[in-house]
Amino acid sequence: MDINEKIVENIDNPHELEKFYRKDPEAFKKSFSYVWEENHDSKVLGVWYERLYFKDTSSTGLVSFLQKDFLSMSILAILAGIVTRIIMHFITQEAIAPINIIFGIFPFIATYFVYNNIPKRKILYTIAGLFIISAIYINLLPLEQKDSITMAYLHLPIFSWILMGLAFSGNEYRSGSKRLAYLKFNGEFCILYAIMAISGMLLTALTMQLFNFVGLDISKFYFNNVVIFGVAGLAMVATYLVTRNLKLAKNIAPYIAKIFSPLVLATLMVYIITVIWVGKNPLLDRNFLISFNGILISVLTVTIFSITESGTDERKTISDYINFALIVLALGIDSVALSAIVFRLSSYGISPNRIVVLGVNILIWVNLIWIMLSYMGFLKNKTGAVAVQNAVTKYLPFYGFWAGIVTFVFPLIF
Structure with a gap:
């Protein structure tokens, strides 16, 4: 049975017509023109005709x-x-x-x-x-x-x-x-x-x-x-x-989010295990503390990117559990980093760098807790996906406010 006959046979079955179209859009469109000539009275095909050959009269x-x-x-x-x-x-x-x-x-x-x-x-x-x-x-x-x-x-x-x-x-x-x-x-x-x-x-x-x-x-x-x-x-x-709603970036972004999140989680877990194994101490090693903060910011960025690309779908997927694991891991890293910064402040005194890093880590720590609690509510069906996204979007001004203070006030104070 060729596609012309399939379309005629399922002329009142929108679901099957959609399946035919998705399987081979070009073949469907070519066959549709022949079927439409003989079936102008079909309202279903009328909708399909407008979908395939629609021309905006206000195009000028x-x-x-x-x-x-x-x-x-x-x-x-x-x-x-x-x-x-x-x-x-x-x-x-x-x-x-x-x-x-x-x-x-x-x-x-x-x-x-x-x-x-x-x-x-x-x-x-x-x-x-x-x-x-x-x-x-x-x-x-x-x-x-x-x-x-x-x-x-x-x-x-x-x-x-x-x-x-x-x-x-x-x-x-x-x-x-x-x-x-x-x-x-x-x-x-x-x-x-x-x-x-x-x-x-x-x-x-x-x-x-x-x-x-x-x-x-x-x-x-x-x-x-x-x-x-x-x-x-x-x-x-x-x-x-x-x-201008270019489909290339919009179609690729969700897949990148889904691919990168598990890769980052796996890499981070291996890294943390390695750090514990070799006995690195962020309380004493300044360069290691800097790298720790770099990892923290990277994980936060990947997590936020993944959350924003997940949409408002209330259905839970493996990506949600991966994001939650990333947030918990990032919160642990931030807690260690905060401890190290407080230790360095008490041991070596106040400096612009230490105060800035302390402020950034406190900001991220609070944001991660908010996101984590929102995610817990979402995964337990107590809240929706919007609550998780709100934990990200409503916190953005705080980062801007802190950046403004560091940019304009710190050079004057120090």
Whole structure:
């Protein structure tokens, strides 16, 4: 029986028609046109006809909007590339700190968000004002390798990332679903940017080799005028594609979350067992404590990424139990790290680094407990998946607040 006959036989069976379509969409569409000619009175086939051949009569306005949206992205990408190139020039001259490179990317992404979702004036002024104040303040700090200044440099990107989130959320900045959408955007952005960056690296390698064949070394010129420009411009392109609901990143992200979570859990368990076996002590080894905190932040990032990609489905999967195990493990690591930091503070005294690390670990510790308790309620059917996501989204402002304190207050105190 060919597919034409199958469609006719199941003309009043939507479930079977859907199965045929999913098995081979192209063959189904081709056969459907023949079946539809003989069965115009079928309402089921009428719905399928609209699904397969739907044409939006308002497409002119949509195309105009897309062109306008694409044009705004293109202008911002060019501006981001130019500004980043100028900033890089001053960095190489050692006139400004390398952290200034974020001002060639973050403000432009925020501008794109604001342009497509214009917020109230007070929000707009807050975003613009804080970016301007950040740029001025960070460049008023002396170019010295002091702990407080280094900490300010490290926390400025986090503070700027929160500002981008405010621009993304607009008037709905208090909405948990909007914050969750921002976290999803970041995951999809990173995936898409990485894919395009790899393609860019291959193009760069090919270009270098082609010019080497004719005896020209253009590596310095190419890096300064193409690569740097491209790094910033590509960020705008990735932002545009993700916000235009590009299916590539959205389809890949959940699978990456499901693959990476168990791998991270297995790796972390092996690592912890190895640490105990060799007798490493984070209370005494400063470098080991730093690596411990790095692992903690990485685990928190992977867990949050996995939670945001899990959706609001109330059904529990193996991924939920893996996430819960990761959170418990991360909480144990954070508890050890907190003990080590308190020990070092009591033994070696106060320093900007120790206070910053203490603050970060306390923040993460509280957040992990909240997520863990929410997950326990979810796994016991006492709460829904939304409660777990709220434990992530509602806590984001605290990270931004702490990053702001470290960036703007610590250099003044220390």
